[in-house]
Amino acid sequence: DTAVSQTPKYLVTQMGNDKSIKCEQNLGHDTMYWYKQDSKKFLKIMFSYNNKELIINETVPNRFSPKSPDKAHLNLHINSLELGDSAVYFCASSQAGQGATTTIYFGEGSWLTVV
Amino acid sequence: KNEVEQSPQNLTAQEGEFITINCSYSVGISALHWLQQHPGGGIVSLFMLSSGKKKHGRLIATINIQEKHSSLHITASHPRDSAVYICAVSYGNKLVFGAGTILRVKS
Numbered sequence A: 001d002t003a004v005s006q007t008p009k010y011l012v013t014q015m016g017n018d019k020s021i022k023c024e025q026n027l028g029h030d031t032m033y034w035y036k037q038d039s040k041k042f043l044k045i046m047f048s049y050n051n052k053e054l055i056i057n058e059t060v061p062n063r064f065s066p067k068s069p070d071k072a073h074l075n076l077h078i079n080s081l082e083l084g085d086s087a088v089y090f091c092a093s094s095q096a097g098q099g100a101t102t103t104i105y106f107g108e109g110s111w112l113t114v115v
Numbered sequence B: 001k002n003e004v005e006q007s008p009q010n011l012t013a014q015e016g017e018f019i020t021i022n023c024s025y026s027v028g029i030s031a032l033h034w035l036q037q038h039p040g041g042g043i044v045s046l047f048m049l050s051s052g053k054k055k056h057g058r059l060i061a062t063i064n065i066q067e068k069h070s071s072l073h074i075t076a077s078h079p080r081d082s083a084v085y086i087c088a089v090s091y092g093n094k095l096v097f098g099a100g101t102i103l104r105v106k107s
Helices: none
Strands: A004-007 A010-013 A019-025 A031-037 A043-050 A053-057 A064-070 A073-078 A087-094 A110-114 B004-007 B010-014 B019-025 B031-037 B043-049 B052-056 B059-064 B069-074 B083-091 B094-097 B101-106
Touching: A004 A087, A010 A019, A019 A031, A019 A087, A019 A110, A031 A073, A043 A064, A043 A073, A043 B094, A053 A064, A073 A087, B004 B083, B010 B019, B019 B031, B019 B083, B019 B101, B031 B069, B043 B052, B043 B059, B043 B069, B069 B083
Parallel strands: A010 A110, B010 B101
Antiparallel strands: A004 A019, A019 A073, A031 A043, A031 A087, A043 A053, A064 A073, A087 A110, B004 B019, B019 B069, B031 B043, B031 B083, B052 B059, B059 B069, B083 B094, B083 B101
């Protein structure tokens, strides 16, 4: 049973469209994250939620809106997609926050291509 | 300059070789993570360290807190070890990633 699962794995869409990526964790963790990996494989935090509350929002354009209906789910909605949004988006979870001594569990990634 | 620097950026090894990947950081940390990413795949947490040394199978991770340095060693490397290895450090409420080391093990 996958610990952190995200869908879809691959998404190709046109500029200007709105799309969502869903994430679920079955580990009972309190904290969930969205990370973006650029074309050079560099990872950066986008958002962090603790028990459905937004903790970190790292200067991400407001076209990106995370939604956490419960602590096991953190979805990412992107409005008006731009070419520069093409990247791999990773969902992750941990028991404590990412700055703590805690193992972080990642999903398989969602490959977004905007054309 | 990134708080986390990895070396080398690229590494090619022959099957069976002993491999070392290095990570240096510039801040006081609560933990250091080694992650593995296979091509087209997800990210797997290999180790989380706050001191000393950990071993899992053929993988060994060490950390020297005073020198702000960690190493990931792979013994008896195998082509299936080919992947990107990423060092990340936890401090404050942050997790900061290195740029990754691309490892290719040839048979």
